[in-house]
Amino acid sequence: MPKSKGTAPDNNHSGNHILLWKHVLKNALDYNGQASLGSVLGKIIGEQPELKKDIPVLKKEIEKLILEAKKLSLERLHAELEKTAPEMLEKKEKKEEERKLPELQGAVFGKVVLRVAPYPSGPLHMGNARQVIVNDEYARLYHGKMLLVIDDTIGSEEKQILPEAYDLIPEGIKWLGVKYREPIIYKSDRLQLYYQYAEELINKGKAYVCSCDSETLRKNREEKKDCPHRQQSVKETLNRWKEMFHQPEGAAALRIRTSMQHPNPAFRDRVTFRICDRQHPRIGKKYRIWPLLDFSWAVDDHLLGITHVIRGKELMIESDMERYIWEIFGWKPSILIHSGLFAIEGVKLSKSKAQKEVKSGEYAGWDDPRTWSLQSLKRRGIQPEAVRKFILNLGLNPNEIKVPIESLYSENKKMIEEKANRYFFVSAPQKIKIGKAPKQEVSLDLYPNQPERGERKLITNTDFVITAEDFHQLEEGKLHRLMDCLNFRKKKSRLIFDSQEHEHFKLAEDKGKILHWLPAEGNVKIDLLMPDGQHLSGLGEAGLNKLKEGAIIQFERVGFVRLDKKEKDKLSFWFAHK
Numbered sequence: 001m002p003k004s005k006g007t008a009p010d011n012n013h014s015g016n017h018i019l020l021w022k023h024v025l026k027n028a029l030d031y032n033g034q035a036s037l038g039s040v041l042g043k044i045i046g047e048q049p050e051l052k053k054d055i056p057v058l059k060k061e062i063e064k065l066i067l068e069a070k071k072l073s074l075e076r077l078h079a080e081l082e083k084t085a086p087e088m089l090e091k092k093e094k095k096e097e098e099r100k101l102p103e104l105q106g107a108v109f110g111k112v113v114l115r116v117a118p119y120p121s122g123p124l125h126m127g128n129a130r131q132v133i134v135n136d137e138y139a140r141l142y143h144g145k146m147l148l149v150i151d152d153t154i155g156s157e158e159k160q161i162l163p164e165a166y167d168l169i170p171e172g173i174k175w176l177g178v179k180y181r182e183p184i185i186y187k188s189d190r191l192q193l194y195y196q197y198a199e200e201l202i203n204k205g206k207a208y209v210c211s212c213d214s215e216t217l218r219k220n221r222e223e224k225k226d227c228p229h230r231q232q233s234v235k236e237t238l239n240r241w242k243e244m245f246h247q248p249e250g251a252a253a254l255r256i257r258t259s260m261q262h263p264n265p266a267f268r269d270r271v272t273f274r275i276c277d278r279q280h281p282r283i284g285k286k287y288r289i290w291p292l293l294d295f296s297w298a299v300d301d302h303l304l305g306i307t308h309v310i311r312g313k314e315l316m317i318e319s320d321m322e323r324y325i326w327e328i329f330g331w332k333p334s335i336l337i338h339s340g341l342f343a344i345e346g347v348k349l350s351k352s353k354a355q356k357e358v359k360s361g362e363y364a365g366w367d368d369p370r371t372w373s374l375q376s377l378k379r380r381g382i383q384p385e386a387v388r389k390f391i392l393n394l395g396l397n398p399n400e401i402k403v404p405i406e407s408l409y410s411e412n413k414k415m416i417e418e419k420a421n422r423y424f425f426v427s428a429p430q431k432i433k434i435g436k437a438p439k440q441e442v443s444l445d446l447y448p449n450q451p452e453r454g455e456r457k458l459i460t461n462t463d464f465v466i467t468a469e470d471f472h473q474l475e476e477g478k479l480h481r482l483m484d485c486l487n488f489r490k491k492k493s494r495l496i497f498d499s500q501e502h503e504h505f506k507l508a509e510d511k512g513k514i515l516h517w518l519p520a521e522g523n524v525k526i527d528l529l530m531p532d533g534q535h536l537s538g539l540g541e542a543g544l545n546k547l548k549e550g551a552i553i554q555f556e557r558v559g560f561v562r563l564d565k566k567e568k569d570k571l572s573f574w575f576a577h578k
Contacts, residue, residue: 016051017061019044022085024065029077035066038450039418045449052449059452101396104138104308106335112144113307116173116180117151117297120161120281122351122358123168123366123373126387126408129176130342133391135310136178147304148173148180152188154276154290162355163281168366172374176384185304187296188282194291197299197329198254198273202241206328207272208232209240211252221265230257230269244289249277256295258324266317270294294321302331313338313398340400347372347405369531369574380531381552381562381576386412409577416552416560416576421446421453424516425555427528427538429465431520434488437462437497442485456543460485463520465539470515478512481505483556485517516556525570528561544571552576 023043028035040062045052069077082089104112114135118128139146148170152161170184201207210217210229220227232240244252254273262268272295275288294317301309301322311319319336326333343349354371357363367375377387390408394401422445442458445451464482474480474490479498481487487498487505490512498504505511523539530536540555544563547553551563559578563571 016048018084019048020058020061021065022081022088023047024062024069025077025081025084026088028066028069028072029074029081033070033072033074033077035069037062037066038447038452040066042418042447042449055449055451101134101137101141101392104142105337107138107142107144107308110143111307112139112142113147113305114139114144114310115147115149115301115304115306117149118169119151119155119159119351120165120169121159122162122165122355122371123375124172125349125351125354125372125374126344126347126377127342127349128351129172129374129387130339130391130394131310131312132173132176132178133388134339134396136176137392138308138310144307145181146179147185147306149185149187149300149304151293151296152186152280152282153293153296154278154280159352160355161281164366166281168373168375175374175378176387185300186282187300188280188287190296190300191287191290193303194273194296194299195289198291198295199238199241201256201272201325201328202237202254203234204328205234205257207254207256208237209244209252210255210269210271213250217271221260221268224260224268226260227255227269229255230260244273244275247275249275249288251275256321256325264317264320267320270321294318295325298322298325301334302326302329306334308335308337310337310339310396312342313340337396338398339396340398342394343400343402344408345402345404363533368533369529370533379562379564380574381416381560382408382412383415386415406577412577413560417554418447420552420554420560422448422554422556423456423541423544424518425526425528425538425540425558425561426465426467426516426518427536427558428468429518429539430468430471432464432466432471432495433462434464434482434486434495434497435462437486437488438500440485440500444484456541458485458519458541459522460519464517465520465523466515466517467538470513473513475512478510479505479508480512481514482517483514527570527572528555528558529564529572529574531575540571547571 023040024035027040027043037059041059044058051058072080078089116132116135118124124132135146138144150166150169154161173180198207208229209232210227212220212227212229217227240252241254244254252275253271255269256272258267258269260268271292273289273291276290277285277288279285297318298321316338319338322336323333349372354363358366358368358371363370366373367379369376369380386408389411393407394403437460439461442460444456444458446454446456476490479487479489481502486500488495489498518539518541522542524542524544526538526540528536528538547563549563549566552560554560560576561573562576564574565572
């Protein structure tokens, strides 16, 4: 036991007391000085299962140690754990180091201004979350601010604006716990500003109106050949610019003068404005002339005072154009930082593709798990803090990154495992009869080794249900066990009761399978939606009816799930991960 001033156990105390003390210290450090009896007890039993027989005594010892830990500051807790079990600290500190972002180049504390600029073709998905979280982390580190700019200028035909995305995007950002400076900025409200700077560009002799078709434009670029319209005077270009507002779609475009000898063909006299007659979800057909991304951002990054722009390497040409435009106007440039492409193994992250599947009805909606939208992650029971840690663990570098989705699940498991009570779920149920099985009341802990959290009671007799898969895998003559219930053998087509004690099964030389199960009657129907869109039907314990919508639990041998909806005849769950 600790001394009265809250020091670690002395050398005269048993190894068990030191075991208890290190877990109390670790739990207290993890939860701001407030250790939890249940969490500590679970960790101790997990490390030394043989102590399970002494739980009442163990609990009293832990409670005393928790009181001692409460007397210590976080600094003292850290020092005590470093002395008692330094390996527990080193592991945590290493992880914190891995999550550290590089220093933000040229950042001035309190004056950093960042922005996230999603295109509203759908809700944010895991890939978009990286930019949001990294920008937010830097805003926090430097006491700066982050703006949310909806980049809703009309794009290509394939890139359609989705009206509901205007609500889905900020909803997803707020779920992540990210704060942005209100109000939201919409580029579709800023067209007159872009027109103003387009005319300034023309007056500087840096732009001209081109009526070449796309094939001619492409060929001239490849051959480094000047377009005949490039020789326009400022006056002629201004007149033709005004005419553009009344011309049909595709008849003309405003191009910026760069150099037709530039090594990158895409940089040669790039298009900055084009005509488009598509209906806009917010402003209808109020405007017909739309800027391309690089011009609108060159203007907005200047006017909004953006100090740092963090974007993917796929936008390098847009960055080059922004710098070129800033130089023309004599504006102070933002610092541009490029990160490598981000991919998750086995996961397709595409708002455009998902939009097609949602519109066709193949996906149930934007929160269908196959979209990988933030809304779908929320319904599955993924915690926003887990998404943040997963993203920050990747860091920020120019290299392409491909990571397994299990990395996200691992972070999420750390956050929900100790909160998730356990229940039995039997998919594709197969009814069985175990001859001579005694009638009994089986008591099961809601959470392993934490009896204070409560228990579930299942009344059994001879009739049970197990999964059809388990049923077909029962081997003849071997001793099988219904978990925490009884042992039985398969003899030809019959199942016969053998014994109840787990020790008997444990010592048997002809052990078979350990099965999770349910009594044949009194269960609740379950629908479980999997990440690939498949539905698993089955049965669950009657006690599941007591759960509230949104509860996250663990189905034994299946994985972590979230109760999405309670209906009269069934409970609908969404699968999170194993």
